[in-house]
Each structure stands twice: as structure tokens, then as C-alpha cells.
Amino acid sequence: MNSQLGFKLKILWYFLQYTLRGTFRNRAKLERFQQRKWRKFRRKVLTRSPFYQQLADAHAALGEFPTINKAGFMANFDAINTLGLKQSEAMQVALQAEIARDFSTELKGATVGLSTGTSGTRGLFLVSPTERAQWTGMVLRRVVPLRLFKKQRVAFFLRANSNLYSSVQSASLEFRFFDIFQPIEQLIQALEVFQPHILAAQPSVLGAIAEAQLAKQINIKPQLVISFAEVLNPEDKAFIQKNFSAPLREVYQCTEGFLGVTCAHGTMHLNEDIAIFEKKYLDETRFIPIITDFTRSSQPIIRYELNDILVEKPEPCPCGSCFTALERIEGREDDVLIFPGSNGEMVKVFPDLICRVIARSTDGFRAYRLRQVGALELQLELETEDFQDVASIISNALHVFLQEKGIKGLIIQCKQEIDRKAGEKLRRVEQKIVSK
Numbered sequence: 001m002n003s004q005l006g007f008k009l010k011i012l013w014y015f016l017q018y019t020l021r022g023t024f025r026n027r028a029k030l031e032r033f034q035q036r037k038w039r040k041f042r043r044k045v046l047t048r049s050p051f052y053q054q055l056a057d058a059h060a061a062l063g064e065f066p067t068i069n070k071a072g073f074m075a076n077f078d079a080i081n082t083l084g085l086k087q088s089e090a091m092q093v094a095l096q097a098e099i100a101r102d103f104s105t106e107l108k109g110a111t112v113g114l115s116t117g118t119s120g121t122r123g124l125f126l127v128s129p130t131e132r133a134q135w136t137g138m139v140l141r142r143v144v145p146l147r148l149f150k151k152q153r154v155a156f157f158l159r160a161n162s163n164l165y166s167s168v169q170s171a172s173l174e175f176r177f178f179d180i181f182q183p184i185e186q187l188i189q190a191l192e193v194f195q196p197h198i199l200a201a202q203p204s205v206l207g208a209i210a211e212a213q214l215a216k217q218i219n220i221k222p223q224l225v226i227s228f229a230e231v232l233n234p235e236d237k238a239f240i241q242k243n244f245s246a247p248l249r250e251v252y253q254c255t256e257g258f259l260g261v262t263c264a265h266g267t268m269h270l271n272e273d274i275a276i277f278e279k280k281y282l283d284e285t286r287f288i289p290i291i292t293d294f295t296r297s298s299q300p301i302i303r304y305e306l307n308d309i310l311v312e313k314p315e316p317c318p319c320g321s322c323f324t325a326l327e328r329i330e331g332r333e334d335d336v337l338i339f340p341g342s343n344g345e346m347v348k349v350f351p352d353l354i355c356r357v358i359a360r361s362t363d364g365f366r367a368y369r370l371r372q373v374g375a376l377e378l379q380l381e382l383e384t385e386d387f388q389d390v391a392s393i394i395s396n397a398l399h400v401f402l403q404e405k406g407i408k409g410l411i412i413q414c415k416q417e418i419d420r421k422a423g424e425k426l427r428r429v430e431q432k433i434v435s436k
């Protein structure tokens, strides 16, 4: 059997598996399902990982395995992966692929991706063809509505590592990969020619496409818009929806996996049938997810602590799914702002709260970025025509909000225009203080 055909059959196999699985409506049943998956994963995969082998052989419960963060994950790369790959050789292949923009080189049957990550440490991710097929099957099943007799064109905007995504070309779907490191004007022209039925991109790119549509530079009529990879905030969501009369689905996806997707009611649900999400609570509803993914066998992801802050929805979703429902994804734990309070204590301010203050104060801007650069210094970069007015409205609102929290003596510096590099994720609130 040729490998292309084998690959497509695998996608189909996983697609059917996820279809047959249906919707979990019962939490106890889901937890039993997860435990079965976990035991199988421990036996089949973790016994082949030098890092986890001992615990796996001893049938240790998940809670006995160590939690790991990105830095620990990279420091133990050689021992964690099940392919016997060394970090130095994988890094070399990944860097070469980035430079040549050719991601087809395989090492022991796996492609190597580099996560450029914003948190400092560079991550290396291994993906085998089977994992790729599984990922595709899941995404197709959960995100893309299939129409059997009509070919659908899917435009996928991505940074780097095309391999994972550009692999699907079948009777019912045609995937086109748009590299977001190319100038956006060129990409938009190519998109106009392609005329996608489904448009999938990160929010900042969707925003740029919506702007081009508004300015009548292009005229596309997608039937579905998919937002993934970054947090989609309410202003961007409204702007995108205003310019395309198509439903908008959000995918919560990062190098660490396919983590969640919105249901028909617009609620983001965690994919708890492919991963266990332990919750490290920050308050009653906010938590940091710690994930154990059953779909990653080249490089097992076990009790991996993500950098994101998620907010749980208190009431169940009307769709009936028992997968954890999220109110929203707030952003990165790294970006929590910390200020000295009036009594010498440290005051934490979640990025999402700052975004709400800004959104409430005015809508006279297209984009902004707020950075904490010193203990009592914020930098506000704004894209707007009435820079002076908008900047003073927003800084006043922030001063009032932060003073209520006991933070005084704050300096807010405003700057017109955002320094944006091509392909860079726009983080609205950033903590830039280097702690030493």
C-alpha cells in the first residue's frame, strides 16, 4: 500500500472513531473512559520512554507521575521521547527547516517542529505520521462540517511547521496552506483567488482579512470561519463577525495539542476524551490546566503544565456535553501584571481585567498593546486615528481601575503605533519585567 493512501485510511479510521464515540453526557462515564485510555497509554507508550518507564512498569497512578513545565520538558527531551532522539540533532533539523521553510525532513519517522513560544524557552515538538493522521481526523470531526458531495476549499493560515496541517487533500476537502510570514497583502490576494468555503486563521490574521474585506480589496464568502491559536477577545470577535456573514468557531490549539473547540452554542469545551485536564485553581473559577494527552506517542505529554489561565463556566452548557465548559481563555500566566500595593504587598492583576477596562472605556481604536515594563510603569501602544484623545481616555480609565486596587504612583506612557513583526502573535497585555 502506498504511504499516501495508508495515511488517508488512517485519517478516516480516526475520523470514524471520533464519530462513533459521540457526545459524552455523563461525567462518571467520561472519567471511566479516561482511566481506560490512561492505562492503555501507560502500558503501550510510557514503557518505551526512559523518563517514565519505571513508573509505568510499576503501574503508578497518574497522580504519582511528576508534573512538568516547558523548561523541564525540554531539559529532559532525550529521555522523554520514545524514538531515542537527541535534542541536539532534533534542534538542528528544526532550525534548518525554519530557514529553508521546508518542513518535510523526518527523523526516525517523525517531523520536528519548533515552537517559537513567547515565554522564552524554545520548544521542540515531534509528530509522527500516525499522530498527524489522528490530529487531522479529530479536527475534521470536531471542527469542519463535511459535505459529502461538494468539494470544500479550506484556507489555513499558519506560522511555520506546515507539515502537521497541510496534509489533507481528499475528494471532499482541499486544504491550502498560507504562510503568515509572507506579506499580508500577498496572502490576501491569493485568498481572493482561492475563494475558500472555510477560512481558518489566528484572530489577528482574521482581523486583517476582515479589514481587507471591509475596504473592498477582496470579496470572499466563507461559510465558516475558524479562529485558532490565540485568544479571541470580544472586540475582535465582533469585528470579524460583522464582516463575514458566517458562523465563527474557535479552536483552542497550541503546540502541546488540540485542546478544545466551541460547540454549536458557542461554548468552548475542553477535549477531555483525548486528554485529562487537571486543574490548578488560582481562585474559584480560574485555573491553569495540567494536561495528559493520549494522542502523543513520539513525545509523551504527561501532567504538562500549560501557561494559560482558563476560566470555568459555572453552569452546564445547553448542548449537553459534559466536557468542561469555559467562560473564556484569559491568556498567559506570564502576563499577569504584578504591582506593589499601598501596604507593601504585591497586587496581581489578571490581563483579562485590563482588557475589559480598556474595552469599556472607548472603542476608538483598532488594536492596542499594553506592556508592564517596570514595577510602576505601563506602556500603551495604540493604533488609532485620534491618538491623543483615545490615549488619555484609556490611561484615565486604567488609573482609576488600578487605584481602586490600591496601586498608586503609576506612570502610563502612550505611544502611537504597535511594533509588529510579521507572524508575531499580538499579545494585548504583556509583562516585560525580567525577574532577577
Ligand SMILES: [Zn+2]
Binding pocket: 263, 264, 265, 267, 269, 317, 318, 319, 320, 321, 325
Ligand atoms: Zn456546549
